[in-house]
Amino acid sequence: MNIIFKIDDFLFEIFPVEKGNINELEDFLKRYYTEGPFVPQVEISEEFVRITIDTNKIEEDSKSYQKLVSLCEKGDFNKAKPLAQELIEKSPNISEYHRILGQILSDEGDQEEAINCLIDALRWNPKNEWALLMMGNIFAKFKEDIDTAMKYYDQVLVVKPDDNIALNNIGANLMQLGNTEEALKYFNKAIEINPKYSNTHYALSLVSEMQDDYEDAFKHSLNAIKVNPNRDGLYGNSFRMAIESAQKLTNSIDGKKVVEDFATQLENQCKKAIKVEIDDDIPTAAKIEFAENYNRDYHLVKYKSSYPAVEHLVMHELMHLELATEAREVHENQLFITNQSLKSKFFYSLEKFAHNLNKKGVAEEAIANYLQALFDGINRQIYNTPIDLFIEDRIYNRYPELRPFQFLSMLAMIQEGVEATTKPEIVKNTPTGILSKSKIFNLINALHFKSLYEVDLINDHKPSKLELNQAKELYKEFLEYREDKEPGEEYELVEHWAEDLKLDSYFELIAESEHRRKTVDDVLSEIESDPYGLNSIDPSKERKMKKFLESHSDQELNSAVAMYMAGAIEYFSPMQKNKVKDLAFEFATLGMSGIDPNKDGYSIPSIKNTKFSGYKALAYYYVSWAIALPEMLSQLQMPFDKEYELAKQLTKL
Incomplete structure (x- = not known):
C-alpha cells in the first residue's frame, strides 16, 4: 500500500x-x-x-507476532523462542523481534546472548525504548555495571523524555540495587511528567523510608493513595506504608509537649487548671469533664491507654474545651441535656424491639441496660459528630506535626465504627433505625477522614444508597459552616442533623447561662414536682416552635404568648369540654385580681404543683375560654387573637 x-x-x-x-x-x-x-x-x-x-507482511506476520507476545506473557519460552527466531529469519529488519528474543534469553539466564539480541534491536531502531531499558537493566542487575547501565537509561530519556512509566521502571531497578540517589532522579522526573501515577508516589515513599525520612514517606504514601482509584495491591501497600511511617513518626515527634503547650495556653484562656489522666473504664476513647459540670476548680481530660496515638485523643478533648470557651465568651455556649422524660420517649420508641428480646428470654434488667446504652450511645453521636469535624479541622490545620497522631487515632476510631455497624452479631441485635442512624454519623466521620488524608473507608461501612446520600448531604452542610464559622454555631449543626435524622426528641440544648442560674433548690423543686419529667416541654417541639415564630417575626404579636398558647392547646385538647370550662372559670377568678405579665408564681387549684408566669397564665386563660366558651371570648378583651391563630398553626408542626 x-x-x-x-x-x-x-x-x-x-x-x-x-x-x-x-x-x-x-x-x-x-x-x-x-x-x-x-x-x-x-x-x-x-x-x-x-x-x-507492506500490508502483505503485516497480514502474514501479525498473527505470529501476537502469538509470540501471548506466549511470552504466559512465560512459555520453549514455544516463544523458536517462533521469535523464525520471525527474525523472515524479517531481520524489525527491531521488536530482536528485542523480544533478547527478553526471552535474559529470562532464561543467558545475559550475553540477550545483550547481542538487544544490540541488534537497537541497530535496526535506536529509539526502541524497551530495548534500551532492558540493556540498562541487564548491566545494572546482572553485570553490576552501573556506569554502562546509566548510558542506556539516559538514552531512554533522550528517546522518550515524557514516558513516565519507563522512567519509573528505571528508578525501581536502581532502587532495588540500593542506588537511591540515582533512583530519585528518575522518580522525580517521572512524577513531574505524571503526578497522578500512583506507582511513582509509592516508590518515592519507599525511597524516603530507606533514607529514614518518615515524614516524606508518610506524605508520599498518602499521595499514592490519593491518585489510586482502585483498592488493589498497590493501594494496600501504600496504606500500610502510611500506617507504618505514621507509627515511626509518632515515636520520633514529641507530641506530648505539643499537647501540653496547648493545654497551658488554654488554661490562661479559660482561667482554670487542666488535668489529664488515664481511665480505661470510660465508654469512649476519651472524654472531657468540664469543671462547671462537676463542681471542680479544674477541667479533667480522661483517655483510654489502649488506643493508638493518645496525644491526639487528649488534644481533641482540649479542643472541645476551646470551642466551649469561645462560645462562652460571646454568651453562645449551650449544654446538651437529657432527662428521664426524654429517655422514656426513646425507650417507648423501642418498645416492640424490647418485647421481642424479652420473648427470646433476655432478662428485663439486661434489656433496660441495653436500651440505656443505646440511648447514651446515639446521644453521644448526635452531640459529638458535628463538633468533632470542626475539631479535627483545627488539629489538622493548626498542628501539622500532630498529623501522624491524628491519622492513626482517627483511623482506629473509624475502623471501630465500621465494626460497630457491620459486624453480623451487632447488626442482628440492634434496632434497625438506630443502627442506620449510627452508621450515618460514622459515614460523616469517614467522609471527613477522606477529605483530610485521602483514605477512603466509606464502603467499608456497607452503607445503603440512602444512608450514604444522607451522610453526604449532612457533611455538605458542615462544609458550608466551615467557611465562616462563628463561636457557638456548631450547636446549630447538632440541632439540624438531629432534626434531619429524627433524633431531636431525645435531648435538649439549653443556654449555659440559663442553666447556671439554677440553684440546687431549683433543681430539687423541679424533680419533686415532676420526678419523671412528664410535664416537661418536648425540646424538639419547642425548637420547631421557635423557628416557626422566628419566621413570623415581622408580625406584630407576642411570641412568648403564642408559644404558651400552643402548650395550652395541647394541654386542654384531650379534656372533656366541661372540664375545660371549669378551668376557664378558675383562670377568670385569677384574672379578677389582675395578672401581671412580668410576674411569676401564679397558680390555680385544679392544676396542682404548677406555677405560671404572668404571660403563661394569660395564655392559658385565653385558650381555655376559646375552647370552652368561644362565644364569650370577646368579653375578656384580651388582645391575643393573632397569637391564638399562630398557636393553632404551631400545634400542627
Missing part, C-alpha cells in the same frame, strides 16, 4: 507538526502508520511524501 501527500499547507493542517519541519513530519508519520512492530517506509521529496506500508 502506498499513500502519497502533496507537501502544502493542508498537509501540516492534518498532521500536528511544525509547518516546514520535515524531520518532525517524518517521525510523526512513522509513528502514526506503525502497526505493532511493523514500521512503514517514509520518503520525502521536495513536493511529495510517499508512505509505503
Whole structure:
C-alpha cells in the first residue's frame, strides 16, 4: 500500500507538526502508520511524501507476532523462542523481534546472548525504548555495571523524555540495587511528567523510608493513595506504608509537649487548671469533664491507654474545651441535656424491639441496660459528630506535626465504627433505625477522614444508597459552616442533623447561662414536682416552635404568648369540654385580681404543683375560654387573637 501527500499547507493542517519541519513530519508519520512492530517506509521529496506500508507482511506476520507476545506473557519460552527466531529469519529488519528474543534469553539466564539480541534491536531502531531499558537493566542487575547501565537509561530519556512509566521502571531497578540517589532522579522526573501515577508516589515513599525520612514517606504514601482509584495491591501497600511511617513518626515527634503547650495556653484562656489522666473504664476513647459540670476548680481530660496515638485523643478533648470557651465568651455556649422524660420517649420508641428480646428470654434488667446504652450511645453521636469535624479541622490545620497522631487515632476510631455497624452479631441485635442512624454519623466521620488524608473507608461501612446520600448531604452542610464559622454555631449543626435524622426528641440544648442560674433548690423543686419529667416541654417541639415564630417575626404579636398558647392547646385538647370550662372559670377568678405579665408564681387549684408566669397564665386563660366558651371570648378583651391563630398553626408542626 502506498499513500502519497502533496507537501502544502493542508498537509501540516492534518498532521500536528511544525509547518516546514520535515524531520518532525517524518517521525510523526512513522509513528502514526506503525502497526505493532511493523514500521512503514517514509520518503520525502521536495513536493511529495510517499508512505509505503507492506500490508502483505503485516497480514502474514501479525498473527505470529501476537502469538509470540501471548506466549511470552504466559512465560512459555520453549514455544516463544523458536517462533521469535523464525520471525527474525523472515524479517531481520524489525527491531521488536530482536528485542523480544533478547527478553526471552535474559529470562532464561543467558545475559550475553540477550545483550547481542538487544544490540541488534537497537541497530535496526535506536529509539526502541524497551530495548534500551532492558540493556540498562541487564548491566545494572546482572553485570553490576552501573556506569554502562546509566548510558542506556539516559538514552531512554533522550528517546522518550515524557514516558513516565519507563522512567519509573528505571528508578525501581536502581532502587532495588540500593542506588537511591540515582533512583530519585528518575522518580522525580517521572512524577513531574505524571503526578497522578500512583506507582511513582509509592516508590518515592519507599525511597524516603530507606533514607529514614518518615515524614516524606508518610506524605508520599498518602499521595499514592490519593491518585489510586482502585483498592488493589498497590493501594494496600501504600496504606500500610502510611500506617507504618505514621507509627515511626509518632515515636520520633514529641507530641506530648505539643499537647501540653496547648493545654497551658488554654488554661490562661479559660482561667482554670487542666488535668489529664488515664481511665480505661470510660465508654469512649476519651472524654472531657468540664469543671462547671462537676463542681471542680479544674477541667479533667480522661483517655483510654489502649488506643493508638493518645496525644491526639487528649488534644481533641482540649479542643472541645476551646470551642466551649469561645462560645462562652460571646454568651453562645449551650449544654446538651437529657432527662428521664426524654429517655422514656426513646425507650417507648423501642418498645416492640424490647418485647421481642424479652420473648427470646433476655432478662428485663439486661434489656433496660441495653436500651440505656443505646440511648447514651446515639446521644453521644448526635452531640459529638458535628463538633468533632470542626475539631479535627483545627488539629489538622493548626498542628501539622500532630498529623501522624491524628491519622492513626482517627483511623482506629473509624475502623471501630465500621465494626460497630457491620459486624453480623451487632447488626442482628440492634434496632434497625438506630443502627442506620449510627452508621450515618460514622459515614460523616469517614467522609471527613477522606477529605483530610485521602483514605477512603466509606464502603467499608456497607452503607445503603440512602444512608450514604444522607451522610453526604449532612457533611455538605458542615462544609458550608466551615467557611465562616462563628463561636457557638456548631450547636446549630447538632440541632439540624438531629432534626434531619429524627433524633431531636431525645435531648435538649439549653443556654449555659440559663442553666447556671439554677440553684440546687431549683433543681430539687423541679424533680419533686415532676420526678419523671412528664410535664416537661418536648425540646424538639419547642425548637420547631421557635423557628416557626422566628419566621413570623415581622408580625406584630407576642411570641412568648403564642408559644404558651400552643402548650395550652395541647394541654386542654384531650379534656372533656366541661372540664375545660371549669378551668376557664378558675383562670377568670385569677384574672379578677389582675395578672401581671412580668410576674411569676401564679397558680390555680385544679392544676396542682404548677406555677405560671404572668404571660403563661394569660395564655392559658385565653385558650381555655376559646375552647370552652368561644362565644364569650370577646368579653375578656384580651388582645391575643393573632397569637391564638399562630398557636393553632404551631400545634400542627
